[in-house]
Amino acid sequence: MMINRTLNIGIILLVIHPIISWANTDKVSPRINTIIATDNPQTPLYLATQSGLYLAKDDGQITLLSQEKNNLTALAKDNHKLFSGGQTSEGANIGLGTSEDNGKNWTLSITPSHFTGLSVGKNQVLYGLSNGVVRSNDGGKTWIKTVQVKENIYNIAASKTLDDTVYITMDSGLLVSRDGGINWKPVFPVSLPALSLTVTSKGKLWTYIAGKGLIMTTENKPKLDVVYNGFGQHVPMHATVDESNHESLYILGNKGQIWLTSDNGKSWDRLGGIPKPQSTVAKKGETLFNQYCASCHGNLAVGESYSVQSLTDQKYIMAPALDGSAHAWHHTDEQLTNTILKGSPRTVRMPPWEKSLTKQDSLDIITYFKGFWGRRELECQGPKHMNCPY
Secondary structure, three states, rough: OOOOOOOOOOOOEEOOOOEEEEEOOOOOEEEEEEEEEOOOOOOOOOEOOEEEEEEOOOOOOOEEOOOOEEEEEEEEEEOOOEEEEEEOOOOOOOEEEEEEEOOOOOOEEEEOOOOOOOEEOHOOEEEEEEOOOEEEEOOOOOOOEEOOOOOOEEEEEEOOOOOEEEEEEEOOOEEEEEOOOOOEEEEOOOOOOEEEEOOOOOEEOOOOEEEEEEEEEOOOOOOOOEEOOOOOOEEEEEEEEEEEEEEEEEEOOEEEEEEEOOOOOOOOOOOOOOOOOOOOHHHHHHHHHHHHHHHHHHHHHHEEEOOOHHOOOOOOOOOOOOOOOHHHOOOHHHHHHHHHHHHOOOOOOOOOOOOOOHHHHHHHHHHHOOOOHHHHHHOOOHHHHHHHHO
């Protein structure tokens, strides 16, 4: 199978939205690099960002946890100990950081490695991503290079129940090593990009495979069981499980949204909640959107989810997200109305709806999906997006 489309995963920047509140930050929200569950339901997540470590509360309030504002590109947790990797604001390698007080203070162990991923496995074996896979059997004091690969590795997760077992996600799929990272083989017989990845202390494995969806399986008997594929173009990049409730999973998408499920992927919410339509116009727009638009543009206007066809057919035009994470806000309401009523000349998949919808109907639909937009999208809609200060 030839993958002809490059996944537009980009950088992960939290969308500025009223339900998410960053405290003690500048006007621009910091880029989130990865997330780790705290196992505390009131403050469920650590956020490793470009400007330090933050703590996320269940209501969407996010505050700075550590005064060391390094660009943290890797984060792992082992009981009450945290491990981190990254760079200073000047770009110097910080080596391996260790914290035993929930991330408030750190001890740095300078190593030649720049970590883009970290994971703690059985018997406290520490694995890292640093131009390939590295392993430490002594808590990070010394490191062994197990394999160097040319292909980009997105995530690493070590088994907490099986000796010397570790997983990585790559453009070619999900791979497993059962000898400490030396030899690798595919977990599933598919060659599609695998991205987010996490393994629980009870042997449950979660991963997102583009073109398939979110997979939940077990380490002992891995099966390609898709539990959800409704993220649209919010590509799941990182995942973490609340070890106090193994049905709870948090996902960080490439657009910065943090998704969560507490029932093994059957239903989903977002950190801080999903905006609900308040006005009569927006509620009518929601009904019309679900009737005419959601089948292509996704529930909650998240866009069309990646399929095998969209990844392999260069001529395939995906239905874009309309929730402010793509380019809908680059167009005025008048332009958006014209597309809804007249269709798109780029693809027959966007037909004209003028025989079914009135102009007011189209404006109601636009009002609905603009309810997902943040400050940047609302204040810089249309031509103003070219010089947006946010």
